[in-house]
Amino acid sequence: MHEPIPVRSRFFQSVSAYFDRAADLTSFPAGLLDQVKSCNSVYRMKFPVKDDEGNIVVIEAYRAQHSHHRLPCKGGIRFSAHVTQEETVALAALMTYKCALVGLPFGGAKGSVRIDPRACSPGFRERITRRYTAELIKKNFIGPAMDVPAPDYGTGEQEMAWIADTYRAMKFNEPDLYACVTGKPLDLHGIPGRREATGLGVSLGIKECLDREEDMAELGLTPGIAGKRVIIQGLGNVGSYAAHFLQKAGASIVGIAELGGGIYNPAGIDLRHATRHFRENGSLADFGTGEFQEDPARTLEMPCDLLVPAALEGQITAANAARLQARIVAEAANGPVDDEGEAILLKRGILIIPDLYLNAGGVTVSYFEWLKNLSHVSFDRMSTRISEDAKTKIMDSVEQLTGRRLDPAQRAIVTAGPHEIDIVHSALAETMAVAYHSIHDAWKTRDLPDLRTAAFYVAIDRVCRSYQAHGIFP
Ligand code: NAD
Numbered sequence: 001m002h003e004p005i006p007v008r009s010r011f012f013q014s015v016s017a018y019f020d021r022a023a024d025l026t027s028f029p030a031g032l033l034d035q036v037k038s039c040n041s042v043y044r045m046k047f048p049v050k051d052d053e054g055n056i057v058v059i060e061a062y063r064a065q066h067s068h069h070r071l072p073c074k075g076g077i078r079f080s081a082h083v084t085q086e087e088t089v090a091l092a093a094l095m096t097y098k099c100a101l102v103g104l105p106f107g108g109a110k111g112s113v114r115i116d117p118r119a120c121s122p123g124f125r126e127r128i129t130r131r132y133t134a135e136l137i138k139k140n141f142i143g144p145a146m147d148v149p150a151p152d153y154g155t156g157e158q159e160m161a162w163i164a165d166t167y168r169a170m171k172f173n174e175p176d177l178y179a180c181v182t183g184k185p186l187d188l189h190g191i192p193g194r195r196e197a198t199g200l201g202v203s204l205g206i207k208e209c210l211d212r213e214e215d216m217a218e219l220g221l222t223p224g225i226a227g228k229r230v231i232i233q234g235l236g237n238v239g240s241y242a243a244h245f246l247q248k249a250g251a252s253i254v255g256i257a258e259l260g261g262g263i264y265n266p267a268g269i270d271l272r273h274a275t276r277h278f279r280e281n282g283s284l285a286d287f288g289t290g291e292f293q294e295d296p297a298r299t300l301e302m303p304c305d306l307l308v309p310a311a312l313e314g315q316i317t318a319a320n321a322a323r324l325q326a327r328i329v330a331e332a333a334n335g336p337v338d339d340e341g342e343a344i345l346l347k348r349g350i351l352i353i354p355d356l357y358l359n360a361g362g363v364t365v366s367y368f369e370w371l372k373n374l375s376h377v378s379f380d381r382m383s384t385r386i387s388e389d390a391k392t393k394i395m396d397s398v399e400q401l402t403g404r405r406l407d408p409a410q411r412a413i414v415t416a417g418p419h420e421i422d423i424v425h426s427a428l429a430e431t432m433a434v435a436y437h438s439i440h441d442a443w444k445t446r447d448l449p450d451l452r453t454a455a456f457y458v459a460i461d462r463v464c465r466s467y468q469a470h471g472i473f474p
Contacts, residue, residue: 010314010317010338010339010340011086011087011090011335012086012087012089012090014090014335014337014338014339014342015090015093015094015335016037017339018339018453018456019093019097019456019460021449021453021456022448022456022457022460023036023037023456023460025448025457026457026460026461026464028460032467032468035467036067036069036096036460036464036467037093039064039092039093040065040066040067040068040107041064041065041068041141042062042065042088042089043062043136043139043141044061044062044085045060045061045132045135046058046059046060047059047132047135049124049128049131050127051124052121052123052124059114059115059128059131059132060114061111061112061113061114061135062085062088062110062111063109063110063111063136063141063142064085064089064092065092065107065109065141066089066092066093066095066096066107066108066109066110067093067096067107067463068107069107069463069466069467070099070105070106071107071146072106072143072144072146072147073092073106073107073108073109073146073147073148074095074099074104074106074107074108074109074147074148074150074363074367074370075091075092075095075108075109075111075149075150075152075363076110076111076151076155076183077110077113077132077149077151077152077155077159077163078091078110078111078112078113078152078153078154078155079112079113079115079116079117079125079153079154079155080112080114080115080116080117080153080154080312081114081115081119082114083112083113087112087313088111089110090313090335091110091112091152092108092110093108094108094335094355095107095108095110096108096459097356097455097456097459097460097463098355098356098359098360098363098459099360100458100459100462100463100466101357101360101435101438101439101455101459101462102357102360102363102364102432102435104364104367105367106363106367109147109149110152113128115128117154117155122158125159126162129159129162129163129166130162130165130166133163133167134166134170136149137166137170137171142163142167142180142181144176144177144179144180144370144374148179148180148182148366148370149181149182150181150183150363150366151237151362153236153311153312156237157183157184157185157190157195158185160181160182160183160184160185160190161184161188163181164178164181164188164189165188167180176373176374178373179370179373179374182194182366182369182370182373183362183366183369184369189369189372189373191365191368191369191424192420192421192424193365193368193420193421193424193425193428194362194365194366194369194424195237196241196244196245197362197364197365197366197428198237198238198241198242198332198361198362199237199238199239199240199241199242199243199244199245199310199361200242200361200425200428201358201359201362201364201365201428201431201432202238202241202242202245202308202310202332202358202359202361203225203241203242203248203249204361204428204429204432204433205330205353205358205360205361205436206246206306206328206330206353207224207249208432208433208436208437209328209351209353209436209451210223210224210225211224212440215351218349219327219349219351220327221305221327225246225249226249226250226251227250227251227252228250228251228305229254229266229303229304229305229306230243230246230252230253230254230255230305230306230307230308231254231255231256231264231299231300231302231306231307231308231326232253232255232256232308232310233256233257233258233296233299233300233307233308233311233336234257234258234310234311234312234332235256235258235274235275235278236310236311238310238332238333238362239308239310239311240275242308242310242332243271243308244271246306247271252268253269253271254266254268254269254302254303255300255302256269256271256274256278256284256299257296257297257299257300257311258278258283258284258296259283259296260282260283260284260285260296261283261294261295261296262293262295262296262299262300263284263287263290263291263292263299264290264291264293264299264302265289265290266303267290269289269290270289274287297315297320300315300316300320300324301320301323301325303325304325305326305327306326306327306328306329306330307324307328307330308330308332309329309331309332309336309337310332310336311336312336313334313335313336313338314335314336315333315336315337316338316341316342316345317337317338317340317341318338318340318341318344319341320341321337321342321344321348322344322348324350326350327350327351328351328353329345329350329351329352329353330358331352331353331354331355332355332358332359333355333359334355334359335355336355337352342452346449351451352450352451352452353451354451354452354455356452356455356456356459357435357439357451357455360431360432360435361428361431364428364431365424368424368427378420379420379423379424380417380419380420380422380423383417383418384417384418385417386417387417387418388415388416388417391415391417395411395414395415439451439454439455439458440454442457442458
């Protein structure tokens with residue numbers, strides 16, 4: 001299935017408008033705010049790659065480093081036939097604010113390659129990925145201390161492996177070379193938990209929001225994820241894991257929108273079955289149960305409590321915002337709601353959980369992977385046994401004092417030390433909780449108009465302070 005041609009997106013204007021709205025509420029000097037908003041460097045390239053028939057195809061690609069206030073820069077690489085320089089810069093800017101919001105020591109970046117990955121053979125994709133990496137190396141737009149890419153729309157572990165391998169071939173004497181890219185396969189110095197990190201982070205962020213009783217009461221909803229009716233757009237990396245973890249927390253997935261059509265079933269959809277059907281057939285047509293809608297955009301407008309757009313930007317606009325029936329829009333994708341669509345949703349009292357917070361789980365676990373690659377040791381190696389020994393000593397003392405003994409199976413559970421995946425998941429949960437607390441606190445205590453403005457406000461405050469601390473603006 002080829003990518004649909006999107007309507008012209010207001011993505012760049014929307015990110016600028018969101019920035020301006022929050023920046024106007026701060027008291028930083030205008031010049032400093034200008035610097036924070038500006039994209040520091042963009043590399044636009046064209047390079048030749050041979051297709052499977054031996055023809056030369058000229059590929060257009062970009063890497064935007066939005067902010068150097070912290071280094072390295074960090075941000076995914078997108079493969080899509082519709083990427084533009086403007087979109088890449090907007091995505092890089094969002095990465096700056098996202099990293100600041102969840103407390104990661106990175107400037108924001110984004111890369112994009114203008115190809116339809118679904119229409120390319122694996123061999124052609126590999127040649128393009130390797131050549132793109134070589135271009136980035138030539139211009140110092142990649143490296144563990146400079147700029148560290150990760151997966152995004154249309155890319156995954158395989159592309160990250162090709163990037164790492166190309167970097168290794170050209171920079172073989174760098175000791176930290178595997179920290180040049182994150183989202184790598186486990187067998188190539190990746191980290192457990194990265195694959196599901198963004199979708200898991202989305203579900204954790206939604207939980208933080210839905211657990212606030214007063215906020216839910218204002219929306220006419222009961223607190224908690226359990227029992228909520230959810231519609232997901234996009235069954236890719238982010239959408240499929242977000243749906244999985246929301247369902248695991250007790251939500252009912254009542255709608256799924258994908259390329260080629262959507263399905264809606266108020267009684268709930270068997271997610272595993274639907275995902276398998278989509279992967280095997282490339283479409284949800286003939287899934288069997290529920291109502292099939294040929295236009296997946298229609299599925300977004302069906303009754304639900306929570307709409308989770310997890311595909312691309314510009315999905316909720318002035319054209320459809322008035323028809324949505326959700327009470328909460330949880331932005332798993334980057335920029336799924338544009339500024340015009342947002343104005344309509346907010347007027348209708350619909351709560352938007354903003355992208356720069358909600359999908360930060362991916363870059364958070366990428367940060368852990370980068371740290372692991374720099375330290376050349378897994379997180380559990382230094383802690384599992386010592387934690388087990390400490391818990392065993394406590395259990396021994398408790399059993400001695402009480403005269404009661406746990407059975408061996410229970411004892412093994414209580415005294416088990418954490419594995420790397422446990423450390424990653426708990427650090428991710430903590431990150432999402434702390435960040436939500438900071439934006440919710442800013443929203444309520446500073447009387448900011450909405451959660452997105454609060455998220456931008458907190459992020460801008462942190463980036464400005466970082467610039468000031470460096471003495472750039474004495
Ligand atoms: P992906 O390529 O794995 O999946 C995207 C899915 O969306 C595909 O299955 C595609 O068929 C579907 N899709 C595209 N257009 C659609 C439409 N109009 N209606 C319904 N479905 C449509 O991409 P991903 O990595 O899951 O990324 C999705 C979004 O999340 C993007 O905005 C990306 O920037 C953002 N994001 C991704 C990550 C990550 O770690 N992968 C991290 C943060 C943010």
